Amino acid sequence: LVISLSAFAQEPVTAASGKLRNGREIELAQFVDRQIDAQLTDRNLPIALPADDATFIRRIYLDLTGRIPLPDEVTDFLENSDVEKRTELIQRLVGSPAFARHLADIWTPLILPKRTAGFSVTRDGLFLWLEQEFGRNTPWSDIAYELISSSGPHNVNPAVSMFMAGDSTTLSPNEATDLIARLFLGVQLQCAQCHDHPFAQWTQQEYWGMARFFERTDITNRWPEELRSRAIPTVGRKSEQGAWYSPYGVLDTNRKNPRHKPPMPDRVLDVPARFLNGEQPDLRSSQSLRRIFADWLVATENPWFAKAMVNRVWWQLFGRGLVMPVDDSRADNRATHPQLFDRTAQEFAVNGFDLQFLFKALLLTKAYERATGPTGNDDENHIHYAHRAARVMSSEQLFDSLLQILGEDAMRGRSKEIRWSKGARAAFVTFMTPDDDVDPIAFQRGVPQLLYLLNQRAYENALLERVQEVVRRERTSRDIVDQLYLLVLGRHPDEKDLTLMLSYGSQHEGKLEAYAGMLWALINSSEFNLIR
Amino acid sequence: MDSMTTTPESDTARISRREFFMRAQVPLTAATFFPYLNALGTEAIACGVKHKSCILLFMDGGPSHIDTFDPKPEAPDEYRGPLNVIPTSVPGIHISELFPHFARQIHHAAIIRSMSTPENDHHRGRYHLHTGYRPLGGGLVHPSIGSIAFKELRTTELDIPGYIHLNDGNIRGCAPGYLGPRYQVLIARDGKVANANSSVSPNVFSARLELLTDLDERFHEEHAFSATEAHTTLREQTVRVMNSRHLAAFDISAESASLRKDYGNTRFGDACMRARRLVEAGVPFIEVNSTGRWDHHGNLYQQIPSVAGEVDRGMAELVRDLHDRGMLEHTLVIWMGEFGRTPKLNGGSDSGRDHYSKAWSIVLAGGGIKGGQVIGRTDRLASTVEERPVSVSDLMATICKIVGIDPKKEYNAPGSRPIPVVASQSEEPKPIVELFG
Numbered sequence: 001l002v003i004s005l006s007a008f009a010q011e012p013v014t015a016a017s018g019k020l021r022n023g024r025e026i027e028l029a030q031f032v033d034r035q036i037d038a039q040l041t042d043r044n045l046p047i048a049l050p051a052d053d054a055t056f057i058r059r060i061y062l063d064l065t066g067r068i069p070l071p072d073e074v075t076d077f078l079e080n081s082d083v084e085k086r087t088e089l090i091q092r093l094v095g096s097p098a099f100a101r102h103l104a105d106i107w108t109p110l111i112l113p114k115r116t117a118g119f120s121v122t123r124d125g126l127f128l129w130l131e132q133e134f135g136r137n138t139p140w141s142d143i144a145y146e147l148i149s150s151s152g153p154h155n156v157n158p159a160v161s162m163f164m165a166g167d168s169t170t171l172s173p174n175e176a177t178d179l180i181a182r183l184f185l186g187v188q189l190q191c192a193q194c195h196d197h198p199f200a201q202w203t204q205q206e207y208w209g210m211a212r213f214f215e216r217t218d219i220t221n222r223w224p225e226e227l228r229s230r231a232i233p234t235v236g237r238k239s240e241q242g243a244w245y246s247p248y249g250v251l252d253t254n255r256k257n258p259r260h261k262p263p264m265p266d267r268v269l270d271v272p273a274r275f276l277n278g279e280q281p282d283l284r285s286s287q288s289l290r291r292i293f294a295d296w297l298v299a300t301e302n303p304w305f306a307k308a309m310v311n312r313v314w315w316q317l318f319g320r321g322l323v324m325p326v327d328d329s330r331a332d333n334r335a336t337h338p339q340l341f342d343r344t345a346q347e348f349a350v351n352g353f354d355l356q357f358l359f360k361a362l363l364l365t366k367a368y369e370r371a372t373g374p375t376g377n378d379d380e381n382h383i384h385y386a387h388r389a390a391r392v393m394s395s396e397q398l399f400d401s402l403l404q405i406l407g408e409d410a411m412r413g414r415s416k417e418i419r420w421s422k423g424a425r426a427a428f429v430t431f432m433t434p435d436d437d438v439d440p441i442a443f444q445r446g447v448p449q450l451l452y453l454l455n456q457r458a459y460e461n462a463l464l465e466r467v468q469e470v471v472r473r474e475r476t477s478r479d480i481v482d483q484l485y486l487l488v489l490g491r492h493p494d495e496k497d498l499t500l501m502l503s504y505g506s507q508h509e510g511k512l513e514a515y516a517g518m519l520w521a522l523i524n525s526s527e528f529n530l531i532r
Numbered sequence: 533m534d535s536m537t538t539t540p541e542s543d544t545a546r547i548s549r550r551e552f553f554m555r556a557q558v559p560l561t562a563a564t565f566f567p568y569l570n571a572l573g574t575e576a577i578a579c580g581v582k583h584k585s586c587i588l589l590f591m592d593g594g595p596s597h598i599d600t601f602d603p604k605p606e607a608p609d610e611y612r613g614p615l616n617v618i619p620t621s622v623p624g625i626h627i628s629e630l631f632p633h634f635a636r637q638i639h640h641a642a643i644i645r646s647m648s649t650p651e652n653d654h655h656r657g658r659y660h661l662h663t664g665y666r667p668l669g670g671g672l673v674h675p676s677i678g679s680i681a682f683k684e685l686r687t688t689e690l691d692i693p694g695y696i697h698l699n700d701g702n703i704r705g706c707a708p709g710y711l712g713p714r715y716q717v718l719i720a721r722d723g724k725v726a727n728a729n730s731s732v733s734p735n736v737f738s739a740r741l742e743l744l745t746d747l748d749e750r751f752h753e754e755h756a757f758s759a760t761e762a763h764t765t766l767r768e769q770t771v772r773v774m775n776s777r778h779l780a781a782f783d784i785s786a787e788s789a790s791l792r793k794d795y796g797n798t799r800f801g802d803a804c805m806r807a808r809r810l811v812e813a814g815v816p817f818i819e820v821n822s823t824g825r826w827d828h829h830g831n832l833y834q835q836i837p838s839v840a841g842e843v844d845r846g847m848a849e850l851v852r853d854l855h856d857r858g859m860l861e862h863t864l865v866i867w868m869g870e871f872g873r874t875p876k877l878n879g880g881s882d883s884g885r886d887h888y889s890k891a892w893s894i895v896l897a898g899g900g901i902k903g904g905q906v907i908g909r910t911d912r913l914a915s916t917v918e919e920r921p922v923s924v925s926d927l928m929a930t931i932c933k934i935v936g937i938d939p940k941k942e943y944n945a946p947g948s949r950p951i952p953v954v955a956s957q958s959e960e961p962k963p964i965v966e967l968f969g
Contacts, residue, residue: 178668325946374756390757443762446713447693450770451727460731496750504743513736521744524767526760527751 025357028347029364035340036367036385045380048387051371053078054491055532060089060363061490062393062531063317065098066105067400071486090363094356100135103355104128105396106316110183111147111162114430120219120248121165123421125158140309140353141298144184149294153223153249155230160250163217176214177207182327184297185276186308202330205271212273213293218253252288276304298353304329306345310358314344317362319389319440320382336383372532382441391440391531395432398529399425405487405523410462443529453524460516467515477505480515488522583685584862584899584935585811588678588819589804589847591869592702593827594657596885597893598875598914599836602645603628610877611913614833622904630840633848639904640851640860641897642967646908646917649871649889649924654827655704657870657889662705664928665955672945675709677931678817680953682708682715684937685816691772692725692779693718694816698803701821710945714766717819718773722799723782723806728774741771781809791853796845799823804846808853811863816935826869830884832877843867851897864899864934875915891917894927899934901967925961928954933963 040047051059057077061069069077077085093099108127133143150159166175181189189207221228228247273289274280275296283292297305307329315321322335335341344361351357362368373387382389393401403411403425408418417423432449470483481501485493493501501518508514522528598604603617603626616629620638627635627643634641651657651666659667663674675683678695686694693716697703700721708715718725730737745764752760773779784792784805795801800823807818824839847867854860872892873885891910897903909919932939932954939954939961954961 372755372757374758390755390759392759441759443759443766444713445766446708446716447766447770447773448716448718448726449713450766451725451773454767454770455727455730455774457731500743500746500750504739507739517736517740517743520740521747524744525751526748526757526763529763530757530759532755 025361028361045386048370058490064093066102103134104130126161129158149290153247173211173214177211185304186329208271209274306349319391395429406462463516593825594869594871595826596873601893637851648921659705673709675711679708679715681817690814691776778813781813801846804850832884860898865897868894929961930963
């Protein structure tokens with residue numbers, strides 16, 4: 001594993017990525033739009049106009065790089081008169097290092113949810129491995145295959161991490177079943193652990209049949225010395241500093257996992273290992289059970305695998321899944337756009353589970369480009385994409401955007417390192433995200449989080465410093481306000497904004513404090529906290 | 533999901549935003565309210581109690597039941613251990629010598645010696661005892677009983693959260709789950725609510741807040757997003773917390789030195805005292821972790837006296853003080869960990885006991901229950917429940933009955949799954965009837 005020191009969010013996005021795949025992204029984008037527009041016409045819903053440039057660049061930066069755009073990136077984009085500039089921006093950002101990092105940011109907590117209790121694994125190794133694989137545009141099927149079937153100590157092969165943390169200290173076979181079903185098949189089996197659901201298609205047979213593939217997965221730290229002594233990768237620190245972690249890892253054994261909690265119900269004890277489609281594999285070969293499962297999982301013929309990822313990416317870009325909840329695909333829970341869903345999943349599979357292809361196709365749709373409108377979760381306009389939903393920034397997006405505005409000193413807290421898995425960023429994210437599963441269009445924070453954001457003492461100095469820089473550069477108060485808006489909201493203020501801000505400024509004798517107050521109000525505003 | 537996007541708090545909704553922030557301009561300090569707060573307890577009782585409250589004393593790590601509330605003096609040495617048994621304020625009830633102070637309050641308490649639960653792991657046990665459910669995986673997080681009490685019992689007069697955790701140790705299992713972050717626990721480490729004070733002067737803060745309110749109002753006029761509404765409402769609640777007179781409840785400097793001494797002058801004792809003050813302020817659920825951990829796999833008898841000593845004094849004085857003030861009737865005090873410990877000692881002189889959930893003890897006091905009784909019985913080795921097993925569902929149903937929560941009420945979990953307050957998998961959960969008159 002090549003250990004890259006992840007840079008901070010401020011680095012401008014430069015790397016240009018590959019060209020479109022022979023226009024197949026455009027073809028798929030047009031198909032998606034036709035499907036969406038047909039439903040909108042059927043329902044007679046008014047279609048929103050495309051978002052303006054400032055809204056679009058902020059949206060796409062947050063969606064693809066996890067941070068707001070820098071003022072220069074905004075003004076360059078606004079001043080660019082090329083009619084293809086949005087497509088160019090999409091091409092440039094998909095596949096950039098920041099894109100890989102953002103995807104790793106999204107997938108690390110999905111694979112190792114924060115409530116898990118692994119004492120023997122760090123998130124750093126997994127994060128760096130994912131960042132590397134997303135950066136290489138490794139097919140999603142290969143990434144999933146590695147995550148499910150890898151063996152070895154996690155300092156050498158961080159892809160094993162998923163099996164090293166569960167509600168207890170390891171991932172039991174039933175927890176593995178729940179997690180893998182949700183993430184890689186997009187289905188929820190956990191209810192079937194204890195009972196056959198009267199209406200759903202999954203029974204205890206499916207559940208325990210799948211759990212069988214994970215019952216010979218063991219956690220151990222008994223490795224040859226040359227593997228044990230290898231440093232554990234950590235983000236942003238000298239790697240040996242992480243070496244106090246035991247080099248635990250994952251291994252397939254011949255005996256049944258003794259860690260089976262809770263025990264299997266008696267009547268399912270004799271359920272044989274079988275796939276979700278009912279097929280029973282030939283287990284006589286000495287192959288690892290996890291590999292047998294992974295081979296089936298990532299096969300192009302498995303309809304669930306591609307759909308699960310398409311729905312996740314759709315959810316990331318549109319604020320809801322084609323199936324909701326995002327991981328609850330089943331016969332009685334149909335997609336809002338069944339043909340769109342089928343075809344997109346099919347194209348994703350046919351194009352080698354190429355994530356950049358999938359992202360580009362969805363980003364090139366008119367549906368992605370639309371302006372926002374008033375939104376509630378049950379709102380028809382949102383469900384059918386007549387307009388876009390305003391989403392709340394994730395805690396990672398919020399941290400990286402605040403970091404860009406306020407600088408490292410303000411965001412460092414007591415930790416030396418910001419991006420390390422035990423650093424300031426992780427602490428912020430854990431505290432700001434009370435739930436593992438967040439609805440992107442609901443404001444899911446509470447009083448403790450708001451107290452933090454309103455009253456962080458460490459932000460005060462940074463506010464003044466930032467304001468001083470701007471005041472040194474700009475002459476008129478209008479220009480200063482303009483710069484503050486660009487810095488935080490990524491747009492120029494309109495006349496009403498200016499009036500409001502300037503009248504606030506005129507009430508204060510201390511000019512710097514007045515501007516610091518404006519900056520404080522902007523970073524606490526709803527507009528800043530939302531992705532429009 | 534009970535999301536933040538709906539139902540603004542009714543009382544703030546009635547006040548205009550501007551009026552609200554004008555009120556917020558008066559800088560309030562805890563000191564302003566000492567006289568008021570001291571009168572608050574008696575006042576609350578005089579004008580009629582609105583709801584009951586619950587103080588959960590959580591014994592992190594899992595205390596040995598044999599060495600605390602289910603001693604077995606007749607058992608062989610390798611079971612009973614070296615501790616003596618002492619009489620209590622109720623003839624016939626004996627407990628371990630580790631609890632001499634609490635022994636004098638047993639007439640207020642019910643010792644339940646027949647807990648029998650399925651989880652033997654700290655994390656899973658903690659989750660089970662806080663939520664009443666077993667960890668299920670699949671991303672579903674059940675709400676803790678504290679968050680449920682917050683949702684069901686908090687009245688609008690209280691402007692701080694209805695679930696407060698008074699020290700910062702382990703808070704696993706204390707999550708609001710599918711009730712949403714609005715019902716999350718507020719942590720006040722040693723009585724301090726983090727970030728409760730503005731980092732600028734009160735005047736500057738309220739000027740900034742006014743600007744921010746204007747900004748958001750403008751934004752909301754143009755884009756009627758539900759998230760903006762929720763954000764603004766939450767900010768109003770947060771500012772109410774900052775200005776709340778109830779923050780004075782965390783300040784125990786107003787309490788007499790002799791009373792503080794009676795509580796033990798320890799972190800745990802101070803937390804118990806704050807818990808009583810928070811009940812006076814109207815907080816429905818307060819949780820306190822024991823300062824020491826009870827996870828005594830080894831060196832049990834070297835370590836347990838100090839861990840237990842702090843708890844004994846704090847909880848005994850808490851019950852006595854609550855009773856003294858006429859508050860015990862409407863305040864349930866729970867002493868429990870996540871499980872008990874193996875009846876048989878595991879070694880020689882540095883011996884300890886391991887995790888054991890098949891048979892163990894908890895203690896309830898106050899809340900109007902019938903005190904001075906022992907419920908359930910284990911065998912002569914304290915290893916199996918011989919009489920009246922109590923499951924976590926039974927315990928949750930009991931707590932609900934005492935504080936006045938409907939155990940059958942259902943909440944919507946993600947995916948529109950209705951899930952009841954108290955789990956009823958195989959059979960109907962039964963409140964412990966012996967506790968009720």
